[in-house]
Amino acid sequence: MHGKRNVLTDLLDCVLPRYCVVCGKRLLAPERDLCLGCLADIPYTYMWTERGQWVFSLFYYNDVSPYKRLALSVKYMGNSSLGVRLGRLLGSYAALAGNGLGGIDIVAPVPLHWTRKWKRGYNQSEMIAEGFVSGYGSVCGKYPLLLPSLFKRRRRTASQTYVNVADKVSNVRNAFVLGGDSAVVDALVKENGRVRILIVDDTCTTGATLLSCSSALKTYGISVEVLFASVAKVRED
Numbered sequence: 001m002h003g004k005r006n007v008l009t010d011l012l013d014c015v016l017p018r019y020c021v022v023c024g025k026r027l028l029a030p031e032r033d034l035c036l037g038c039l040a041d042i043p044y045t046y047m048w049t050e051r052g053q054w055v056f057s058l059f060y061y062n063d064v065s066p067y068k069r070l071a072l073s074v075k076y077m078g079n080s081s082l083g084v085r086l087g088r089l090l091g092s093y094a095a096l097a098g099n100g101l102g103g104i105d106i107v108a109p110v111p112l113h114w115t116r117k118w119k120r121g122y123n124q125s126e127m128i129a130e131g132f133v134s135g136y137g138s139v140c141g142k143y144p145l146l147l148p149s150l151f152k153r154r155r156r157t158a159s160q161t162y163v164n165v166a167d168k169v170s171n172v173r174n175a176f177v178l179g180g181d182s183a184v185v186d187a188l189v190k191e192n193g194r195v196r197i198l199i200v201d202d203t204c205t206t207g208a209t210l211l212s213c214s215s216a217l218k219t220y221g222i223s224v225e226v227l228f229a230s231v232a233k234v235r236e237d
């Protein structure tokens with residue numbers, strides 16, 4: 001079966017060649033999205049081993065880094081399955097790190113405004129969150145609940161990608177409220193007294209979006225502990 005699949009992949013690669021998202025080189029049959037060279041050189045943040053880092057991220061990029069294409073591919077080029085795979089990697093590292101990242105009960109993505117989700121066809125943060133739950137659970141045996149509608153956007157904001165750093169904070173201030181899935185949090189708080197929630201975004205620059213989301217949870221007080229994760233972390237250098 002495995003051999004058959006390889007032959008099919010080889011055939012498909014002849015008809016529809018696939019290319020590395022990062023360097024543009026043609027991919028070999030066993031490679032997916034990234035060539036082995038780019039996969040080996042991912043600029044990991046290693047933030048899962050450093051305590052005191054408030055946001056847990058997989059890799060860095062800046063404006064000149066070719067790895068920026070990885071983030072853009074998930075967000076703007078319809079590559080939702082790459083989002084799931086990167087999320088799985090992020091989840092595995094989080095589970096391996098243990099320490100401050102252990103015992104996550106709920107994973108909730110930063111929501112898109114419905115008009116943007118409708119246009120894009122998916123919410124990239126939701127894809128990453130889905131992968132996270134699977135990667136995290138497969139390593140530590142505890143699968144957190146995925147709550148795609150824990151937050152909702154009160155209004156449509158300008159895309160953070162094209163807003164300058166000074167405007168990012170005011171752009172998303174009070175942009176989020178609790179959505180329908182908050183009933184699950186209510187039930188868990190009632191049952192366990194305390195719930196650990198991880199909020200997931202695709203990219204983190206200033207962290208304004210993640211913090212704005214978490215402020216929607218403040219009504220829970222100390223019953224809810226909030227953690228943050230993103231696949232990509234923008235390095236300002």
Ligand SMILES: [Zn+2]
Nearest residue numbers: 020023035038
């Ligand atoms: Zn490559």
